[in-house]
Amino acid sequence: xxxGIFTITENKPxxxxxxxxxxxxxxxxxxxxxxxxNIKIEGLFLRRPISVCxxxxxxxxxxxxxxxxxxxxxxxxxxxxxxxxxxxxGNGYDTSLSGxxxxxxxxxxxxxxxxxxxKKLTAEGKKVSAVLGFHDKSDVFFEKEFAEFCDLTxxxxxxxxxxxxxxxxxxxxxxxxxxxCGPAAMLRSxxxxxxxxxxxxxxxxMGCGFGACMGCSCxxxxxxxxxxxxxxxxxxxxxxx
Numbered sequence: 524x525x526x527g528i529f530t531i532t533e534n535k536p537x538x539x540x541x542x543x544x545x546x547x548x549x550x551x552x553x554x555x556x557x558x559x560x561n562i563k564i565e566g567l568f569l570r571r572p573i574s575v576c577x578x579x580x581x582x583x584x585x586x587x588x589x590x591x592x593x594x595x596x597x598x599x600x601x602x603x604x605x606x607x608x609x610x611x612x613g614n615g616y617d618t619s620l621s622g623x624x625x626x627x628x629x630x631x632x633x634x635x636x637x638x639x640x641x642k643k644l645t646a647e648g649k650k651v652s653a654v655l656g657f658h659d660k661s662d663v664f665f666e667k668e669f670a671e672f673c674d675l676t677x678x679x680x681x682x683x684x685x686x687x688x689x690x691x692x693x694x695x696x697x698x699x700x701x702x703x704c705g706p707a708a709m710l711r712s713x714x715x716x717x718x719x720x721x722x723x724x725x726x727x728x729m730g731c732g733f734g735a736c737m738g739c740s741c742x743x744x745x746x747x748x749x750x751x752x753x754x755x756x757x758x759x760x761x762x763x764x
Contacts, residue, residue, distance in 0.1 A: 524733055525552040529608045532582065534600055537664040540589045541632070542598050547582050552611025556618075556640035557704070557724055557756050560585065561732035563607035564593045570609065571597070572732055572751070574704075574724075576635035577642070583610070586635040586664070612732055613755050616640050616722050618647060622699025625649055627673065628690050628713050630656035633705030636724060638665060640702055641672040650674075654693045656709070660684030691716045701759075711764055721759045725750050 529548030537543050546560075553560075553575055560583065561570040571593040577584035589598050600606075618625075618640070625644055629637045634655050644651045651673035657663045660683040669675050676693045677685030686693060690705075691712045701721035703713045710723050725741070734752030741750060743761040748754060 524609060524611050525549060526607070526609050529583070529606050529610075531600055531602055531604045531606065533602065534598070536598075537586065538662055541586060541662070541664055542589065542594075543576075543584065543586050544597065544600075545582055545584050546606065546608065548608065548610075550578050550581050550583050550610060553578050553583065554611065555615025556643055557615035557636050557722075558611060558613045559636075559732075559755065561609040561612055562593075562597070564596055567593055567596075569593075570732055572612070574632075574636040575639060577639050586632070588632045609732060613751060614753065616702055616724075616756055618644055618649075620700060620720070620722075621647075621649055621702075622719075623649055624697060624699045625651055626694065626696065626698035626701045627651065627653040628655075628694065628701060628703045628705070628709075629653070630690055630705035630709045631658075631662070633703075633709070633724070633726075634665060636704050637702065638668060641669060645672040652676075652696055652698060654678065654690045656680070656690040656705070657684070714759065714762065714764070717759070722756050723759065723762060724755045725757060726755070 527549045529546035533545040559574045561572050573585045573587050576586045627637045653673045654676045656678045658680050701717045704724040732751050734749045739750040740747045
């Protein structure tokens with residue numbers, strides 16, 4: 524974990540409520556896909572945890588949804604603005620367990636951290652497949668970017684773009700391991716449907732973001748773990764629903 528000042532180099536809308544922000548600073552603490560950063564917003568007590576979507580040199584890309592005061596304020600920030608950022612938080616995904624045909628499954632704001640994972644797995648010579656779920660065609664983002672690195676299926680619940688249905692409707696492929704990120708209900712559905720081992724990234728309300736406050740602890744088969752420190756990625760075999 525590192526604390527530093529990052530400068531905004533880009534902040535633009537991808538959909539009606541999804542934003543992409545690029546930040547330049549010391550990104551060396553981010554070493555695995557699936558990690559997150561914690562952003563201090565002036566005037567607000569708690570930092571905002573946001574998953575890392577991509578890293579290129581000293582630039583971190585995040586994709587966030589406008590849901591409250593903090594993210595709304597972030598959406599109005601300008602290029603050149605500076606942010607106090609804790610980086611390199613969480614454990615991230617372990618790609619050494621993937622086998623040669625990993626499957627990535629994500630929905631909504633669970634999609635962004637899977638992008639860096641897809642890039643890394645592809646660079647390691649794996650044949651990557653991905654199923655990404657959204658509600659409507661107006662919610663879809665990063666489709667072309669994912670298609671560069673994997674065999675991609677996009678599903679919308681109302682059928683307005685790609686395949687109609689849920690991500691679990693399109694998991695009947697030949698895969699060796701599954702990586703998942705998204706809402707809790709989707710994680711549970713993928714857990715029940717998946718036929719291999721895998722890693723699941725969980726969302727919890729966080730206080731500190733680095734394991735000190737114990738506010739995001741959850742029970743696993745191996746005892747209590749802190750989602751911000753020991754997670755957000757948990758292995759399938761340790762999860763208790």
